[in-house]
Amino acid sequence: MTLLLKAESITKRYGAVVALSDGGLELEQGEIHALLGANGCGKSTLCKIIAGTVAKNSGTLSILGRAVEIGGPREAEALGVALFYQELSLVPQLSVADNIFLGREQRSGAGFLDARALRRDTEQLIARFAEVAGAGFSADALVSDLSPDQRQIVEILKVLARKPRIIIFDEATAALDRNQVALFFAILRELKAEGVSSIFITHRMDEVFEITDRITVMRNGATVARFVTAETDRQAVVHAMVGDVTALAERPAARPRSDKPARLVLESVGNKRVQQVSLSLRPGEIVGLGGLQGQGQSSLLQGLFGAAPFTSGTIRLDGEQVRISRPSHAIGKGIAYVSGDRGRDAAFHGRSIFENIAAASFSKERPAMVWPGRLRERFTKAAATLSTKYAGLSAPIGSLSGGNQQKIFIARWLATQPSVLLLDDPTKGIDLGAKADFFALARRLADEGAAILFYSSEDAELLSLCDRILVFNSGAVAGELEGEALTAYNLTNAAYGRAA
């Protein structure tokens, strides 16, 4: 094995915040290397330093034993380093193909023929992904029309099209479902066989043990442990990450089905992507929306929230028929919607954490005047519910790590004390500990009487949180799992339309 990349004692400060105190990483030729750690521990920062988009304060980087100074993204690219950005960097108004080739074609060096070969390779990749990416994914599709998982796939292709020898995937699988991950892993293995090295950041431990060769763990800005994947286990790694072992809490003993009248009833509702969906949700119930990616789960939630209003069917809330044609209607009725697509749906870029939390509460409570001093305590508490790591409420949202931003957007909605909570892949990017906290919180809300609809791209999450799961296929409910039937095996079968 040859040591391809070595990062040693890397430090990075943002004003008073120390993002990295002792970042280190050793990447060998042709390996897949996991970079793990809790939200805000410095993974993205370390990777951005390697990819030249952030300048380090001190420390050394070397490639094949030679010290290198990476002064910018161009220089990193010349060294064969490519970074998949956690917060996606696509141009929505351009097509999939244009995004992938953005800034590539006129580059000197790559001759005319190369460009053509590149395009052919990429079209093959697009075709391969087309099978698992769901409807509407093609080379000419506009990125703005794509779903979060499809955009993540485009970002992956964009990175692959550079033909790098070191690829850093910063939470590249966060929005992908099982099939999409499987294809992505197949491609990773092919690259590995060609000698390409990958750094792979994820909060999904199963993926770590499935695909990676070695593991580096960071904590509070420092690299604290290294493992060979085959020689360690989940517990040891999680222990290195968070100190004590917090796994996703097991599903609690089946709770007695409440006999309260339904809070929410949908009768054959439909919009562009869902047809004839009926369901009933009691207070205290947590119902999962399962199935393959993009089968209408998100569209149902967005329909219910008024973001993509239903064009047919009826909605009843506490027995009363209601019309929800825009989000403000839904919010007024105590409905909250947490999106996993934070960059597009949630983040007020450039604005403070305070403002980012306040937005939903203001819409619900409609105060004419705002006294930040009086709200500070309340929002500090809201932000703290998921142990978010942040410098202060007036810091800009962009100064938070990806997972910590997502916690803020969850806090935004929890602060409205919703009676119906719509969760659309809400855990995207948040770490194991925070996820456990979030699930505990969701259960507590349910116990206090909230009704929760939960969509996740990760089956394990659905199985550990939900009382029952509606399995979606092509925009309709294809099956329902409950009680003893709630197993991974049944869920997979139902997703493919086979009888459970």
Add this chain to the structure above:
Amino acid sequence: MNRLRSTLTDPLVLATLSILVLLAAGEALSPGFARGDQIVRLLVVSAILGLVAAGQSLVVIGGREGIDLSVGASISLGAVLAGNVMAGQDGSIFLAVLVAGGATFLIGLINGLGVTMLRIPPLVMTLGMTGVVQGALIVISRGIPSGNAAPALMAFVNRPLVFGLPGILILWALVGVLMWVLLRRTRLGYAIYAIGSNERAAELTGLPVRAIRTLLYGLSGLFAGLTGVIVIGYTGNSFVSVGDQYVLPSVIAVVIGGISLAGGQGNYFGAMLGAIALTLLTSVLTTLQLEFWGRQLIFGAVLLMLMLLYGRAGRLRA
């Protein structure tokens, strides 16, 4: 080093520095430039620009390429309407303000509806509106200066009221405070930044994005109309193109003040400093005997330079 660079590209610091440099330059070119009464005179001119810039700030902060190029036409309309309603009578000032403000507020709302409902790009919509309003003004007035400022209005703009400062400066300070209250202490203000920063996210937190944006254009029209009233108080009578000269400066003042043309960023205090800096620049250029077109050229160059500077500052590596 990093700190120095970020301080120097802080718009407020930059605007304040330019003001000091321009004052010194003016004094060097023509002694007496920075004398007390001269400064008051310059501030009065800045206040007029500052009032238009208040509306412009709101529209730009509201995002989606927000810009109001019709402020010039609205100033002219406000001035002509106010002049004719007042006709030199102190007793009619209130009515004149009402008529001028009402008409231009409506015009602004139409801009807003065009931008939000018909999805016409703001640049096109407000430029089109400029043509319509100017055409109408010329037809109605046949191009002849008309209307007369009431003496009390002229005194308000030109004569010392308290502490040797004309009423217009007090008014401007008041507008500054009101803008701060609006943007930082009302729900509407938070909503304005939110829709300017991320429209989709704003919708998903329940904000009535279109209504708010329409209102912003309305307010920009209103501010322009009121500026028109002040303008006629400043000059004594009105003519149909009196507002033209404020269009480009109102945008530049906003940009100097650090309000990003991309929306969702900046505050009115910066735009006030921007208005003062720009007025000083104009004055220095006039001292250099540069005529209207020469000044336009310099303004344009300043705008482009600022965009370049701030555009770069945003992209500088952390």
